[in-house]
Amino acid sequence: MSLTMGGGGHRPPEQGIGGQARSAGTKDLANGHEDASRHRVAIIGSGNWGCVAARLVAFNTARLESFHDEVRMWVYEELLPTGEKLSDNINRTNENLKYLPGIKLGVNVIPDPDLEHAVEQANMLVFVTPHQFVEGICKRLIGRIRHNAQAISLIKGMEVKTEGTWMISKLISNVLGINCCVLMGANLANEIAEEKFSEATVGYRGDGEIAQRWVQLFSTPYFLVSAVQDIEGVELCGTLKNVVAIAAGLVDGLDMGNNTKAAIMRIGLREMLAFSKLLFPSVKDSTFLESCGIADLITTCFGGRNRKVAEAFARCGGKRSFDELEAELLQGQKLQGVSTAKELYEVLGHRGLQGFFPLFTTVHEICIGHLPPSALVECSSEMTSKFPHDEDSAQL
Numbered sequence: 001m002s003l004t005m006g007g008g009g010h011r012p013p014e015q016g017i018g019g020q021a022r023s024a025g026t027k028d029l030a031n032g033h034e035d036a037s038r039h040r041v042a043i044i045g046s047g048n049w050g051c052v053a054a055r056l057v058a059f060n061t062a063r064l065e066s067f068h069d070e071v072r073m074w075v076y077e078e079l080l081p082t083g084e085k086l087s088d089n090i091n092r093t094n095e096n097l098k099y100l101p102g103i104k105l106g107v108n109v110i111p112d113p114d115l116e117h118a119v120e121q122a123n124m125l126v127f128v129t130p131h132q133f134v135e136g137i138c139k140r141l142i143g144r145i146r147h148n149a150q151a152i153s154l155i156k157g158m159e160v161k162t163e164g165t166w167m168i169s170k171l172i173s174n175v176l177g178i179n180c181c182v183l184m185g186a187n188l189a190n191e192i193a194e195e196k197f198s199e200a201t202v203g204y205r206g207d208g209e210i211a212q213r214w215v216q217l218f219s220t221p222y223f224l225v226s227a228v229q230d231i232e233g234v235e236l237c238g239t240l241k242n243v244v245a246i247a248a249g250l251v252d253g254l255d256m257g258n259n260t261k262a263a264i265m266r267i268g269l270r271e272m273l274a275f276s277k278l279l280f281p282s283v284k285d286s287t288f289l290e291s292c293g294i295a296d297l298i299t300t301c302f303g304g305r306n307r308k309v310a311e312a313f314a315r316c317g318g319k320r321s322f323d324e325l326e327a328e329l330l331q332g333q334k335l336q337g338v339s340t341a342k343e344l345y346e347v348l349g350h351r352g353l354q355g356f357f358p359l360f361t362t363v364h365e366i367c368i369g370h371l372p373p374s375a376l377v378e379c380s381s382e383m384t385s386k387f388p389h390d391e392d393s394a395q396l
């Protein structure tokens with residue numbers, strides 16, 4: 001496979017003067033008309049990855065005939081230290097100073113603090129918020145979206161409820177009554193913002209045509225997207241690797257070195273695979289070899305935010321909480337691994353299977369302060385020996 005960028009990456013259209021002129025982008029202005037048959041995209045979220053996703057999509061909607069240029073991006077409103085509203089600042093500067101400073105989003109990205117207004121014309125909805133907010137957002141959108149809307153979730157996380165485990169795509173689908181694909185991968189947002197080559201995986205069930213439309217919407221010369229018919233496998237890979245990344249960060253904070261980290265990642269990968277098949281026996285092994293699987297695990301365990309905060313947690317011997325360190329180190333960005341570890345603990349507890357998932361279980365107990373960070377490596381040898389062999393894990 002070649003990593004050639006096909007011409008050195010893209011530059012989004014330059015910023016329009018004063019912001020207001022940005023109601024239609026370059027292609028539509030050049031054509032002098034708006035075609036109602038074109039797909040319209042809204043981005044629900046404007047954090048670190050949300051802004052990069054908007055930028056990728058805006059590059060394509062500005063050049064592809066089948067899409068309307070304009071990309072509405074819902075902004076959860078907040079005030080900057082200057083007192084200016086974040087959405088006004090994005091509109092004025094074409095950058096998100098708080099979550100993605102220094103990167104122009106493209107003149108056809110239109111920030112909108114009104115959620116219902118942001119989605120009202122769109123038939124392609126991209127969900128990309130921290131997972132803890134998505135259910136509330138979906139409830140606000142009931143009856144407010146187009147009847148033919150399709151969704152995709154870029155959100156890595158899950159919800160555990162009394163009636164069972166909910167992947168985020170299922171939650172979106174069920175609350176809004178629409179089809180929802182997923183896009184996951186080795187995608188540290190800041191690197192993609194700088195147009196460094198990355199791959200991603202769209203997971204879908206059923207209609208491959210819709211999946212291909214999502215692939216087309218996100219693909220650029222430096223962002224290579226492929227689709228696999230295993231939505232649960234893709235989404236679980238993206239969700240579960242955050243817990244392994246917490247473990248990797250703890251290893252870094254304990255200065256245990258690369259071999260220990262590799263061992264933890266290997267054990268984590270096995271637990272990811274076993275847990276995925278426990279929930280969805282249809283999950284394919286091959287999905288773990290896509291960008292959403294092994295590649296995302298590697299990049300997050302070396303360069304992600306979960307890793308970073310977990311390292312700081314171990315360095316202070318667990319004396320400061322994850323919440324406190326998250327606020328200090330991430331300045332408003334959110335971790336997903338700590339809450340996912342809690343959710344896994346609950347699911348495994350209900351099934352009496354915690355003992356078969358020592359890494360997932362230990363990570364949660366460390367995060368809540370029941371075990372010290374060093375417990376991770378103290379029980380590593382136990383993790384290696386305890387883990388069921390393939391034949392046994394199929395029986396879990």
Ligand SMILES: NC(=O)C1=CN([C@@H]2O[C@H](COP(=O)(O)OP(=O)(O)OC[C@H]3O[C@@H](n4cnc5c(N)ncnc54)[C@H](O)[C@@H]3O)[C@@H](O)[C@H]2O)C=CC1
Nearest residue numbers: 046047048049050076128129130133155156188189333334
């Ligand atoms: N940042 C990254 O490199 C990547 C992130 N992801 C996933 O994408 C999802 C979104 O992540 P990011 O865009 O990075 O978000 P982020 O970590 O930058 O989170 C901050 C966002 O949450 C919003 N927010 C804060 N309180 C809120 C509330 N009460 N209601 C709604 N929104 C609120 C903020 O306004 C901001 O837009 C997560 O599931 C993450 O795991 C996936 C791949 C890469």
Ligand SMILES: O=C(CO)COP(=O)(O)O
Nearest residue numbers: 185186187188304305306
């Ligand atoms: O999912 C990610 C990269 O693909 C980002 O991981 P973090 O949230 O740990 O930064």
